[in-house]
Amino acid sequence: MRGNQANRLAAGGLVDRSEEISFRFDGKTFFGFKGDTLASALVANGVRLVGRSFKYHRPRGILTAGSEEPNALVELRSGARREPNTKATTAELYEGLDAASQNRWPSLNFDVMAVNQLFAPIFVAGFYYKTFMWPAKFWEAIYEPAIRRAAGLGRAAGLPDPDHYDKAWAHCDVVIAGSGPAGLAAALAAGRGGARVILCEEDFVLGGRLLADGGTIDGLPAAEWVARAVAELTAMPDVRIMTRTTLFGVYDGGTYGAIERVNDHLPVPPEHQVRQRLWRIVAKRCVVAAGSIERPIVFAGNDTPGVMMASAMRSYINRYAATPSRRIALFTNNEDGWRTAETAIAAGLQVAAVIDARPDVSPAHRSLASKGGFPVLHGSVNGVDGGKNGVRKISVSLTGGARAEVEADGLAVSGGWNPAVGLTSYHRGRPKWRDDIAAFVPDGAPPGMIAAGAANGAFGLGACLREGFEAGAAAARDAGRSGSTGSMPVANDEAFSLMPVWHVAGKGKAFVDQQHDVTASDVELAQREGFQSVEHLKRYTTLGMATDQGKTSNVAGLAIMAAVSGKSIPETGTTIYRPPYVPVAIGAFAGHHRDENFHATRLTPSHHWAAEQGAIFVDTGLWKRAQWYPRAGEKDWLESVTREVKAVRGGVGFCDVSTLGKIDVHGPDAGAFLDRVYINAFSSLAVGKARYGLMLREDGIVYDDGTTSRLAEDHYFLTTTTAKAGLVMQHLEFCRQVLFPELDVQLTSVSDQWAQFSIAGPKARDLLKEIVDPAEDLSNEGFPFMGARAVKLRGGLKARLFRISFSGEMAFEISVPARYGEAMARNLMIAGKPFGVTPYGTEALGVMRIEKGHVAGPELNGTTTAADLGLGKMMSTKKDFIGRVMAGREALVAPNRQVVVGIKPTDKARRLRSGAHIVPKGETPGPDNDQGYVTSVCFSPVLDQWIGLGLVERGRERIGEIVQAHDPLRGEDYDVELCNSVFYDPDGGRQRG
Amino acid sequence: MRIVCPFCGERELGEFTYLGDAKPQRPAADAGEDAVYDYVYLRDNIAGVMSEHWYHGGGCRAWLKVTRNTLTHEISAVEPAAGAGAAKVGA
Numbered sequence A: 001m002r003g004n005q006a007n008r009l010a011a012g013g014l015v016d017r018s019e020e021i022s023f024r025f026d027g028k029t030f031f032g033f034k035g036d037t038l039a040s041a042l043v044a045n046g047v048r049l050v051g052r053s054f055k056y057h058r059p060r061g062i063l064t065a066g067s068e069e070p071n072a073l074v075e076l077r078s079g080a081r082r083e084p085n086t087k088a089t090t091a092e093l094y095e096g097l098d099a100a101s102q103n104r105w106p107s108l109n110f111d112v113m114a115v116n117q118l119f120a121p122i123f124v125a126g127f128y129y130k131t132f133m134w135p136a137k138f139w140e141a142i143y144e145p146a147i148r149r150a151a152g153l154g155r156a157a158g159l160p161d162p163d164h165y166d167k168a169w170a171h172c173d174v175v176i177a178g179s180g181p182a183g184l185a186a187a188l189a190a191g192r193g194g195a196r197v198i199l200c201e202e203d204f205v206l207g208g209r210l211l212a213d214g215g216t217i218d219g220l221p222a223a224e225w226v227a228r229a230v231a232e233l234t235a236m237p238d239v240r241i242m243t244r245t246t247l248f249g250v251y252d253g254g255t256y257g258a259i260e261r262v263n264d265h266l267p268v269p270p271e272h273q274v275r276q277r278l279w280r281i282v283a284k285r286c287v288v289a290a291g292s293i294e295r296p297i298v299f300a301g302n303d304t305p306g307v308m309m310a311s312a313m314r315s316y317i318n319r320y321a322a323t324p325s326r327r328i329a330l331f332t333n334n335e336d337g338w339r340t341a342e343t344a345i346a347a348g349l350q351v352a353a354v355i356d357a358r359p360d361v362s363p364a365h366r367s368l369a370s371k372g373g374f375p376v377l378h379g380s381v382n383g384v385d386g387g388k389n390g391v392r393k394i395s396v397s398l399t400g401g402a403r404a405e406v407e408a409d410g411l412a413v414s415g416g417w418n419p420a421v422g423l424t425s426y427h428r429g430r431p432k433w434r435d436d437i438a439a440f441v442p443d444g445a446p447p448g449m450i451a452a453g454a455a456n457g458a459f460g461l462g463a464c465l466r467e468g469f470e471a472g473a474a475a476a477r478d479a480g481r482s483g484s485t486g487s488m489p490v491a492n493d494e495a496f497s498l499m500p501v502w503h504v505a506g507k508g509k510a511f512v513d514q515q516h517d518v519t520a521s522d523v524e525l526a527q528r529e530g531f532q533s534v535e536h537l538k539r540y541t542t543l544g545m546a547t548d549q550g551k552t553s554n555v556a557g558l559a560i561m562a563a564v565s566g567k568s569i570p571e572t573g574t575t576i577y578r579p580p581y582v583p584v585a586i587g588a589f590a591g592h593h594r595d596e597n598f599h600a601t602r603l604t605p606s607h608h609w610a611a612e613q614g615a616i617f618v619d620t621g622l623w624k625r626a627q628w629y630p631r632a633g634e635k636d637w638l639e640s641v642t643r644e645v646k647a648v649r650g651g652v653g654f655c656d657v658s659t660l661g662k663i664d665v666h667g668p669d670a671g672a673f674l675d676r677v678y679i680n681a682f683s684s685l686a687v688g689k690a691r692y693g694l695m696l697r698e699d700g701i702v703y704d705d706g707t708t709s710r711l712a713e714d715h716y717f718l719t720t721t722t723a724k725a726g727l728v729m730q731h732l733e734f735c736r737q738v739l740f741p742e743l744d745v746q747l748t749s750v751s752d753q754w755a756q757f758s759i760a761g762p763k764a765r766d767l768l769k770e771i772v773d774p775a776e777d778l779s780n781e782g783f784p785f786m787g788a789r790a791v792k793l794r795g796g797l798k799a800r801l802f803r804i805s806f807s808g809e810m811a812f813e814i815s816v817p818a819r820y821g822e823a824m825a826r827n828l829m830i831a832g833k834p835f836g837v838t839p840y841g842t843e844a845l846g847v848m849r850i851e852k853g854h855v856a857g858p859e860l861n862g863t864t865t866a867a868d869l870g871l872g873k874m875m876s877t878k879k880d881f882i883g884r885v886m887a888g889r890e891a892l893v894a895p896n897r898q899v900v901v902g903i904k905p906t907d908k909a910r911r912l913r914s915g916a917h918i919v920p921k922g923e924t925p926g927p928d929n930d931q932g933y934v935t936s937v938c939f940s941p942v943l944d945q946w947i948g949l950g951l952v953e954r955g956r957e958r959i960g961e962i963v964q965a966h967d968p969l970r971g972e973d974y975d976v977e978l979c980n981s982v983f984y985d986p987d988g989g990r991q992r993g
Numbered sequence B: 001m002r003i004v005c006p007f008c009g010e011r012e013l014g015e016f017t018y019l020g021d022a023k024p025q026r027p028a029a030d031a032g033e034d035a036v037y038d039y040v041y042l043r044d045n046i047a048g049v050m051s052e053h054w055y056h057g058g059g060c061r062a063w064l065k066v067t068r069n070t071l072t073h074e075i076s077a078v079e080p081a082a083g084a085g086a087a088k089v090g091a
């Protein structure tokens, strides 16, 4: 053995002494064993000071042995994997573990910020609100940075997390939280009954309190019974045991959230494995066997290192064979606390004294005291002497008023037990107070959930087994599983007696919430200042708002509040419980959805070909689209885009437009259906023809546009914008299924089925002839403007061809099955070589549509009407359609609406910017005379200047007017002319020719 | 929350899209502006059981009429919209 582990017992415990593990804490090397937590290994090495407190930088030790720990928080690991606020009490020890204490500077032993204690008066309840209020500007500049330096928890890594996280679903009949006696009994009953069971245990070993407290079950020592139960459960094919997994939340419909720490117990997750996995478990029933949490008693110096929960002390001694102290005093107000004295004596430790707040102590404990040679003092601890090196002396106020002092190096405290009511109290449930155990217990639970055992206030071992078994059996039955549950495990119940003690008056700081440094006097002060509601108390003092969510502090805080306000604890009430029950890393909620996988990526059919061409891609929604295709020697994007536009206008180019939404509309009523969803008529469209269509929302505002073709009497092919593809499908399904169920029509989304290319330019037909079967008539007569039909390609492939134009040139769009998309791009390049074919991207596409005055996303912006876009005449007066009535409302037809108009700077050399506001000439820009703004801009190679579209008040009546473009973001003001929005080929001869 | 789609079975919330109150009926073509105004804009803010439109976009694309308690999220009934599925109403 390399380490001496001075505080490790010679034998016993559930640690594996054959596997010695080295680890570092604050740069110093220590040794522990497999099966240790970081906390138990520190205990075994005699390390008592593990951190400094949040506000006052007081020295703190280890208080608990579980996930309720408020003090022993460390930064675990280093570099990008550094994780602050990790509970040493649940962090499994692994070879090479590297941990650092938090919130101290420069070192844990010498912390200059401990002077905060001298300024303690300014850190009282509500200090944020009181001290740092004025002047307001000081807050950001001075107060906040200073507070952040002085108060706080650990430091985040500040680097991208190198690990992976996973999200998964699981389904079962019964999910069980906790594997103590109640949880194991529930799993046995449910599993034997035939239920599909998931048993979640946050620890890495099953057994719960049995691991530390033992007992006898079915005549067997607890450890043996646990081993048999686990063996039986493991053999059941439908029982899944998940250790290192905490059930942290309950959601609607029997959905539970659980976090599995898959590889937190290793230095680095093995290759291809995740660090943590977020489970969503869907279960018909849930048994909460989450146990209970021992509660502290609030007294001066109760945060001194060496003061520890009595049950935690038993855990360290019995489970880990590690002794937190050599001479232990015990302060208890209940029978259960005495077990720690028994444990200490059995382990050969000294018991200095038992301070029992109750008037009577059982004869058995009296004889234990006389055999162990320690006094039993009736009274309460009211002060602890000791600093960063831990407890030295304990002062006791005896019942009757006398004082006593006890010399000890450790103080075990038991104030009774609080059932873990978190899970059962979600969905706004409120626990109810039970006087006999002086604790809150579940009062009902979310649908399908039941608490059993200590989580339900049944603390005896026999009661835990009974309640767990019955709950498990009932859950299986409720889930429709009726197998025999066999015999119930049996154990005796321990004696129970408790006298509530929450707070002992004394000199010095007495902490309620150790993680947030909230003292008893803070709670009292808040009450005096009028914070009557517990919700206000919580937020004003920050009690229970730290990462431990007040697991050891909330009830004591309530009790103190109740005492000062003269109300009972149930009258004072609890705050609302909300998930998660334990902190869950954001990374786990994100799972694999980060970086390039933050969302799905959609690639166009010709993507790989475009990438080969060196295309620059732009994200449009989920799509990657080729934005332009730079060529060697081009100095910027504008040069490339200008070349592409000129190539199309002067010859031929093509562009992948597969991202458009595509919907097949089938059925005898297809035309009638489209008449109702578009403002213009489609039932009158001839077979073999395409038509531009505009859809409104029911409130009269434009929703989407696109070209729809009639391929057969009962078959239309509808296209949508890229952005609205999914939404239009949803909208049309709503119209079909809900609004017009009488129409015989069906919709099929075919967006992913067809690759679609626009082939545009005066040589478009020449190029197409090389692609399309020579038997197809592509002449202006045989395939006129707005023609649409199926064609055969050379080689026999069937395609759909549409003579539609977004660029203003003679243009076709050709659709081929998506799997031929890439081949089509390559063939267009080959066949187009004699014509100088040029692939163009979305940027050139946009330039040409602006030159043609076509509206797109920036104009279809959710505020414009058909008339605003200059398309008011399309609105049919002969039929009803979605949005017809509302489109006629007063404000939507007002004469002073902002409508689409062309805009160009009077200085031809000036660049126009979208977003610039339009203000009448000679007026000072401001909200009162704002008349609209520039929506789309481009550099027009045809006009050799920047041009744009805008939405301008009465714009179409003001053609030729010079107005100001006011761009406060860029600090620009310049004159522009309002003009016709169709800059290029206004009579449309080129696209028809 | 989980919704039992009449076509797909029980599925989780993420597969569905919420639209809103299923009660308002689209007025006839000649009903006049006030009726359409009511249909488009006026909604009851119901604390309790209400009938809602949900879309199973992550599944069969059916529009559903879901009876849900807005206070507890308890779902008591799910029916397909009149025109959901392949068959035309009355056929």
Ligand SMILES: [Zn+2]
Residues within 6 Å of the ligand: B005, B006, B007, B008, B009, B056, B059, B060, B061, B062
């Ligand atoms: Zn469905």
